[in-house]
Amino acid sequence: MELALVVLLGVTAVCGCGMPSYPPNTNRVVNGEEARPYSWPWQISLESFFPTCGGTLIAPNWVMTAAHCITFHTYRVVLAEHDMDTVEGPEQSLRVDKMIIHPKWNKSCPSCGNDIALLKLQARAVLNDKVQPACLPKQGSSLSHNYPCYVTGWGRLYSGGPQATKLQQALLPVVEHSVCSRSDWWGGSAKTTMVCAGGDSESACHGDSGGPLSCQGKDGKWYVEGVTSFVDGRGCNTAKRPTMFTRVASFIPWISETMAKN
Structure with missing residues (x-):
């Protein structure tokens, strides 16, 4: 069975990587909010x-x-x-x-x-x-289920909604492949070369395409683990259809x- 999906077209130290001079606000972001300027x-x-x-x-x-x-x-x-x-x-x-x-x-x-x-x-x-x-992950590395990551971009605030003018961020917990590839989730559309994250009220949306899925490592640095790719064709916030990202580690x-x- 073919799943309807849409790609999301829309529309540290200075000498290092993944260490913002203005740390992002990660305390209360669930369904998305304006990002702290220059924190990504x-x-x-x-x-x-x-x-x-x-x-x-x-x-x-x-x-x-x-x-x-x-x-x-x-x-x-x-x-x-x-x-x-x-x-x-x-x-x-x-x-x-x-x-x-x-x-x-x-x-x-x-x-x-x-x-x-x-x-x-x-x-x-x-x-x-x-x-x-940003820092890039090690080849072949993977993220555990519910690992906290953040999507950022100027995409639509919700399906059919207005385009953001100020950079937005949202917490998207990782959905491990064994869950995301279940038949009532993404099924065969979820590849091991992808990262599933978010779902239901938490997602990227049109215009966020190509942007980073940033995850903080144990070393305190931020790694871009995913490239925003597509969402379900029925809408950005569809249950059991997390946002799909290209898995950078692959x-x-x-x-x-x-x-x-x-």
Whole structure:
């Protein structure tokens, strides 16, 4: 049986990774709220004629996003963005030089996986207290059931609702694969190369695509464990249909090789 789903198109120390100078507020976020400005300093806005997706700064001149986000020929990324409606001062706008989509991505089959792309920037981002790269997980690492992670982005506040203008964050506990792949959950659409997180009232929504699923490690650093990929076609907040993310730990070799060759 084919499940209806939709991809989510929408619309530290400075020298290290995963250590925000402005720590995120993680005390009371359940169904989502405005993020503390610059507390997710690796979050970027991917824009062509208008903002389309999110993404993650993983090196001064490299951004990770979802393959399904790449639909135009020309892009820029905006770093240190918070309020889309206001020029606040610290924003950095950098053009994309190369767009490299995973070779096994099939745009006709989002649930087949491999929804990941890398963007090489024309210039290096200036790293500071508001712009910092995220850490990447170790190859093959996995997260335990109910592990607390956070999705961030400017997507719709709920299915059919308004687009956020200020960066939002929401707590999305991980749903382990053995649960997410049950027949009354995502079934065969849940691959081991994906991370399921959230569900019911907690989810990403249209416009959050490509953005990070950030999880804090035991070392205190934040690791981007997922790239926002798709939700159920019936709505962002559908019970037993957690948000699906590309599992970054499954693609570390491809990420490393791509960055080394380009």
